[in-house]
Amino acid sequence: MSFPANYLIEAQTDKLKRDGDLTRITALQAAAAQISEVGFHKTTISNVAARAGISQSGLLHHFPSKSALLAAVLDQREQDDSDFLFGEGVTPMGWAAFDSLVALTARNATRPEWVRLFVLVAAEGTAPSHPAHDWVTRHYRSMRSWLTDAIRDGVANGEISEAAPIDALAAGTIALLDGLQQQWVLDPQSVPLVQTVRVHVEGLKRLWTPGS
Amino acid sequence: MSFPANYLIEAQTDKLKRDGDLTRITALQAAAAQISEVGFHKTTISNVAARAGISQSGLLHHFPSKSALLAAVLDQREQDDSDFLFGEGVTPMGWAAFDSLVALTARNATRPEWVRLFVLVAAEGTAPSHPAHDWVTRHYRSMRSWLTDAIRDGVANGEISEAAPIDALAAGTIALLDGLQQQWVLDPQSVPLVQTVRVHVEGLKRLWTPGS
DNA sequence: GTCTATACCTCGATAGAC
DNA sequence: GTCTATCGAGGTATAGAC
CATH class of the missing domain: 1.10.10.60 (Homeodomain-like)
Incomplete structure (x- = not known):
């Protein structure tokens, strides 16, 4: 168990x-x-x-x-992802965190096997009895935790508006990434993976950058 | 097969x-x-x-x-969802389509069993050999198709900006919904499902309503 | 329309030779 | 460290009585 x-x-x-x-x-x-x-x-x-x-x-x-x-x-695989996101020595914060998620997506677009594996295991792992349940739970908690911290940091810097709904932006962005990867895995032709993520992030920047 | x-x-x-x-x-x-x-x-x-x-x-x-x-x-289940979304006689178009997705999400928040089932089958159905593969493929194509039509209609009405990236908004919104449902199913406490979807849709409206 | 019985298969894991 | 052989459990589907 x-x-x-x-x-x-x-x-x-x-x-x-x-x-x-x-x-x-x-x-x-x-x-x-x-x-x-x-x-x-x-x-x-x-x-x-x-x-x-x-x-x-x-x-x-x-x-x-x-x-x-x-x-x-x-x-x-997680080690590999983690190296990519945080391996530069500095953990990306503020909007840079969102940019690195776009970069991660672009990288994933070249690794359909890993994306497929993640989509499947993340869903299967939903069941508490699944051997990957704890792994999946930890994965999402740590992703949300990192991203909310990054946003908070951006707010402290003045890079991100104080009115930004922090938790919703974090959970929503991760959700959009994963949901999109699922659609892409199912039907690659119909879904421009990276482009769609980029549009989302650009929208967030326009909405929540102070004085724009 | x-x-x-x-x-x-x-x-x-x-x-x-x-x-x-x-x-x-x-x-x-x-x-x-x-x-x-x-x-x-x-x-x-x-x-x-x-x-x-x-x-x-x-x-x-x-x-x-x-x-x-x-x-x-x-x-x-699909019949049930379809009745809810389109059963009123008129298919929601423009921003109303997004509002009805928020309503669908709110309804799903009261039906965790169905959400769990969908999350699991949608992921399993990713594999071409899965008995639900065709169903899942059709489901996403028809959702995207309906939502892009709805946006196009809103643009024609002047309700939605002509600059709106139609396909990205449709695929992205559906992705956010599904990805969020997955996080919610895994960890209901940590994810305010409806609220997060609402924030997303409100953001889209602010971004892509002409002259705002 | 519902049951018991069973055929037939595949799986995870173990034992033990080499 | 890799193999063959096998155990025991559990799966889908069918046969046939009632």
Whole structure:
């Protein structure tokens, strides 16, 4: 039920790059691919193993269970996103936070597999019994928390109007991003992902920049 | 694979209310409840049957397969939503379309089960092999189509600025609604659903109403 | 129209050889 | 560290009595 929070997290940062644990990397990629196609519930460790070119029990030698495999995939991807957003040493604040979300979206537009995986796991993880439930809950809380802080910071700077509805802007912007990614994954032709996000952010700036 | 488009649709409008097909109604409610809790992949017809107070094969007598059961649930709920949005005889256009989306959201806030079901099925249905894939694709296309038409109509009326980025407003607003519902389902305390949608729509009006 | 029984399949995880 | 073999559970759908 509960989800080992930082399961294998050091395995990635250290071990993975150290002695070239090739099969582990391959397995993680295979798992990500499979989950992104059919979701966690419908992926089978046999299929993942086959994609990775090993047997089912060979896979279970590296990851003790199906849930542990999911945990490893999620932590790896979140680390990657986090590096992109906050890796520059300074956490973007004020309108810059919104700009970096646009940048993240542009990056996601080149990684449909990860977007698909996130859309599926975020929805599945809605159920309290899902092995990723805690991960998903934490993910959204921390995104909203970061973005509200960023807006508050902008207000303190005078960059953002004091009348700005902080929580609504944070939750709403994240919602728009995710909802749009879902539409995009379902029907890429019909939805200009980055452009639509950009229009939203520009609208917010026009609305909530003081004296404009 | 493909999804019988209007499967059993007349069964609902006519038959359901006619001779009191109680078990069918009960089964549909049980299925909706189960799917909303764990998604379609993880619901089992045995569980649905148990909730409905009949045996598994008793359930399969009314719905030939698990997919057909899902189809019936989706059609029933969509009909319900559609009646709410368009049932007044006139299809809302211009800013009124956005207002009716706010009203729909307010209604959804009282129906967490349906919201949960939608969030789950919309994400699962992202996969082309999912039995609801066609339904979900059609749903989003028709929502976007209705809303872009509504905006275009508002522009023609002079109610909405000619500079309004029509497609981005339509896709973005729908995305914000759905993304927000997902956050709300995951963590109701943290997300004021209706209020956040209202703020978004008010922002759009301020931005894109001519001469304001 | 509802039941019991069951055929047939697939899955996650374990045991144990190499 | 990887394999084969297998256990035990749980899934959809069908057969056939009532």
